[in-house]
Amino acid sequence: MSLLELEKEVQKLPPGELATFTRWFEEYAASQWDYQIERDVAAGKLNKLGQKADAVFEAGQCTEL
Numbered sequence: 738m739s740l741l742e743l744e745k746e747v748q749k750l751p752p753g754e755l756a757t758f759t760r761w762f763e764e765y766a767a768s769q770w771d772y773q774i775e776r777d778v779a780a781g782k783l784n785k786l787g788q789k790a791d792a793v794f795e796a797g798q799c800t801e802l
Contacts, residue, residue: 738746750758777783793799 747755747758
């Protein structure tokens with residue numbers, strides 16, 4: 738099924754089924770995001786950002802939210 742076909746099918750969903758699909762998709766997208774972050778951390782892709790954040794914190798340049 739192509740993306741265009743999928744979009745058309747989603748547009749046909751009645752409100753209750755659309756709400757159910759939306760909840761499922763949001764959970765699915767969040768799990769995919771978590772998985773990508775885990776892979777990036779394991780690959781060291783976030784190390785430089787972490788080091789920069791540590792340096793800013795150690796320099797006292799952080800403020801409370």
